[in-house]
Structures are given as C-alpha cells and as structure tokens.
Amino acid sequence: MSTVRLFFALWPSPRLAASLAGWAEQARLVSGGRVMRTETLHLTLAFLGPVDTALADELACATPERPLAPGEVAMDHYGVFSRQRILWAGPANIPAGLQNAHDELWQWLGGYGLAAPPQPFRPHVTLLRNIVHTHPPGETPAPLSWRYDRMVLVASESLTGGSRYRIVAQSRPRE
Ligand code: 2AM
Numbered sequence: 001m002s003t004v005r006l007f008f009a010l011w012p013s014p015r016l017a018a019s020l021a022g023w024a025e026q027a028r029l030v031s032g033g034r035v036m037r038t039e040t041l042h043l044t045l046a047f048l049g050p051v052d053t054a055l056a057d058e059l060a061c062a063t064p065e066r067p068l069a070p071g072e073v074a075m076d077h078y079g080v081f082s083r084q085r086i087l088w089a090g091p092a093n094i095p096a097g098l099q100n101a102h103d104e105l106w107q108w109l110g111g112y113g114l115a116a117p118p119q120p121f122r123p124h125v126t127l128l129r130n131i132v133h134t135h136p137p138g139e140t141p142a143p144l145s146w147r148y149d150r151m152v153l154v155a156s157e158s159l160t161g162g163s164r165y166r167i168v169a170q171s172r173p174r175e
Contacts, residue, residue, distance in 0.1 A: 003050035005156045006059065008105060009042040010073075010148045011167070012125075017041045019144050020075065023089050024127035026141055027078055031087050032132030040165055043073075043090075043125050045151055046105050048114055055112060056168075060153055063169035066108060068151045070174060071097035076143035079124060082134035088124035089144075098123060105151070149173040 012020060021038040028035055051059070077092040091098075099121060106116035153169040 002053050004053055004056045005158075006048040006051050006056055006168075007044050007154050007156065008046040008048075008063075008151050009044045009154055010146070011042050011152045012146065016144060016146055020089060020125055020127065023075070023078075023141055023144075026139075027087050027137050028128055030133060030137040031080070031128055031135075033085065033087060033128035033130045035128060036126055041125050041127070042152075042154070042165075043123055043146075045102050045123075046109060047117070048109070051114075056155070059112065060169040063151075063153045064172050066171055067174040068101055068149065068171050069097060069104075070147070070149040071095060071101065072145060072147045073098050073123065074143050074145055075125065076140065078136040078140055080131065080134050080136050085129065085131045085134065086126050087128040087131050087136065088126050090122070090124035094121065094123055101151075 017038050020041050021035070024035045073095050074091050075089045077090055078087065079090055080087050102121045102123075106114075109116075150171045150173050152167045152171075155166045155168050157164045157166065
C-alpha cells in the first residue's frame with residue numbers, strides 16, 4: 001500500500017512570511033539553530049501522518065468544498081519545544097475561532113476514519129530547528145496579525161537534507 005504524508009495548514013502571505021522570517025533571525029541570535037526557509041513557514045491545523053494514496057486523493061478533491069471559517073490569530077509569542085529543539089512563533093492565547101477551526105476540521109476528518117491526536121492543539125510556526133539554547137528569547141518583536149480565510153492540504157516528501165512540501169489542495173474562501 002502506498003502512502004503520502006499529509007497535513008492541513010494555514011499558509012502565510014509572502015509578506016507575513018517575510019515578517020516571520022524576521023522573527024526567526026532575531027531568535028537565532030539568542031537560540032542558535034537552523035532557520036526554516038521563508039517559503040516553507042506555516043501553521044499546522046491537523047497533522048494526518050501517512051495516509052493511503054486513495055484517501056489522499058479523496059481528501060484533495062473534498063478540500064476545496066470545505067470552507068474554513070475565517071479568523072485572525074496573533075503571532076505574539078516565542079515558544080520552544082525543548083525535546084525537539086524547536087523554536088516557534090505563535091499566539092500566547094489560542095483564539096476561540098482557531099481552536100474551533102481545528103476541532104471542526106478533525107470532526108470532518110473523523111468521517112474519513114482519521115482520528116485527532118490525544119495531545120491538545122498547540123498552534124505554532126516552527127522558525128528554528130536544532131536550537132542550542134532552549135529558553136525562548138526574552139524580547140519579542142512587534143506582534144503580527146494573521147488574518148486567514150482558507151487552509152491548504154500539504155504533502156510532505158522526505159528528501160535527504162529535509163522535507164519538501166507540496167500544496168495539493170486548498171479550501172475555497174467562504175462567499
Ligand atoms: P513541527 O514544525 O512542530 O515539527 C509537517 O511536518 C508539519 O506537521 C510541521 O508543521 C510539523 O510540526 C507537523 N508535525 C509533524 N509531526 C507531527 C506530529 N506527530 N504531530 C503534530 N504535528 C506534527
């Protein structure tokens with residue numbers, strides 16, 4: 001059985017991604033580590049892991065017909081996942097709209113036999129990997145406001161030296 005590694009994400013505009021890259025550069029001065037490429041920055045809504053290719057095709061066809069309730073999330077906080085040596089940007093407080101979007105997405109995915117992970121939703125944009133100092137920087141740049149109105153379905157392909165992301169579908173914004 002062949003599978004593809006999938007996740008649903010919010011993808012920033014090039015402008016927002018450039019601002020997030022500035023957050024990454026600032027954090028690297030304190031934390032060390034490797035900066036993620038600007039064009040790959042994203043916020044994962046649901047990580048599906050390896051999915052059978054037939055189901056992946058079904059999801060890619062269904063995604064445009066499943067609008068995401070538009071909302072806004074502040075990037076106003078640096079956090080670290082010390083075990084994974086990741087530094088990220090995200091909201092200090094998860095907005096209800098984003099939490100609902102996550103919960104409703106997983107409810108919909110349940111109809112395809114997919115189950116949400118037991119861990120709580122931790123919305124974040126990974127900025128640095130392999131960080132050296134696992135305390136987040138004390139100073140945070142000016143907060144960024146991220147208005148979103150759609151999500152993307154992404155296939156993650158493992159290559160030597162990292163992953164390549166391929167957007168396979170996106171939801172249509174609500175009329
Ligand atoms: P990360 O950036 O914190 O590693 C593609 O790998 C995306 O899916 C990334 O945003 C990654 O988060 C996320 N991801 C990878 N494995 C995951 C897992 N087991 N649970 C939740 N998200 C995961």
